[in-house]
Amino acid sequence: MSSPATTPHDSTDAHGHDLAQNRFWIFTQIAMLLAVITGLELVTVYLPFVAWILITVLVVLSTVKFMFVIFYFMHLRWDKAFCTILFFIGLVLAGGTMWALLKLFGAEASKPLTSAALAPVASEVRAA
Amino acid sequence: MSSHAAAATLDPHDDPTTTTGIPNKKLLMWAFLASDCMFFGCLISTHLIYRLHPPPGTPSARQVFSIELTSFSTFILLMSSLMMALAVNAIQKGNLKSMRWSLLTTIFFGLIFLGCQVYEFRNFVFEKHLTITNSILGTTFFTLTGTHGLHVLIGVIWLTAMLIYSFTGRLTEKQSIDVESMGLYWHFVDIVWIVIFTAVYLLEYI
Structure with a gap:
């Protein structure tokens, strides 16, 4: 028995579905990562290091969170x-x-x- | 179907009918968010400046703040952002049912965040005796976090209106840009909180 012919429209739908499914996992993984980074920020303020090191770490961690949200959740990565x-x-x-x-x-x-x-x-x- | 129309169906991020190739609603939202960055930048700066030179008698922020509650609020807002991203993803696939559930969860998380903020404000005013008028810390803190809270409230109202609108049958895959624009606003509220959480709350503990 021959396999059913795949029209370009079917192929487009399948591609779109895969893309959407991929994004679902990307978004979920990023949200988990952001939650972990928030936990790290919380731990950082109690670490016995000099203030400038702690402030630098906090600024870097916040910037990472900020960038993940704007480039993935806000779709800047895929936008023009x-x-x-x-x-x-x-x-x-x-x-x-x-x-x-x-x-x-x-x-x-x-x-x-x-x-x-x-x-x-x-x-x-x-x-x- | 023309090649332009096919491209528009394939990629919800582009609109070949506009000069920039970006849907006008999305462009408007990005321009608004860019201006809102400056608004919040000024409010955060004001708070940090007055924290540099606290006048005598200013209460210690560390004794007033509750880092546990704020961390919980931050986590809730991050999860609401995830649900918003999933709602946009769902409407772009044409999955209206999934979008409704994601929107409903986002509204729920937004309301929890607002509830936490109301609890925090009540606690500060009635237990810690920090009001918007009795110290410079109270003035800058309540103005900044209150403005952010107002943004969250507007977002929750917008989300609720969109959820109700989705039941009219007029919200389809083709109008996904409306949900995406709303999503951009909601994520912006989240990134502002990411900055406030570090600059206003966490820095006090160092």
Whole structure:
């Protein structure tokens, strides 16, 4: 008995089904990975290392989670590059603003004046 | 069927009828999300800046926060993102029943997240006496996490509306872009929380 003839449409459906099935497993595996990374982040803050190492580890782990979500769950991996560029424009502007603000307000001259530091100035003003 | 139409059926990510080849709804959503990045970037920066110079009398965030509850909320939101991705996958296959179950689970997880946030806010206000007006930590914290919570609430309402709409019979494989756009919004809420979880909560424990 000859096997039933496969039309191009059947082949397309089969390919689409395989792709969808593959994505189901990809999404499930990524979700498990993200859960594990969240657990790792939680453990990291209790590790007895210097702060800058812990902060670096946390930033890297968060970035990995962030990238997995945008490239797989948000389909950027399969979308046209323009979507990635558009989103990263916003992301870079936001990141740049955050960096600039933190640098600006983290500077020594940005520290708020306390009443003790203001006392000599106030007495000079009163004397004048 | 023309080759363009066939391509559109094969790949739900492309739309050959637009200049960019990207469906307009999706492009609009990505542009909105890019602008929302800047909005949340400013709110997170404000919180971090005031944490750099806490005025005298500011309560210790470490004594106020509950890392266990926040970790649970983070896990719930990640799982809701998985269910949202599966809902988009299902509608692209034309599997309406599977999409409905995935949407329902996403709504359920979204409501759990909101419930956790309401519990956390209540706990902070009534047990830890941290309000939006009595300290700079309260002001920046409630503004940031409250804005995020509002985004989650809007997402839950949108998901519910889409779930109800799916029963009208007008939501088919061809309208999968509507579900995909909603999915993009929901995943964005998740990635913002990924940043908030690290920048606002975890950094306090170092």
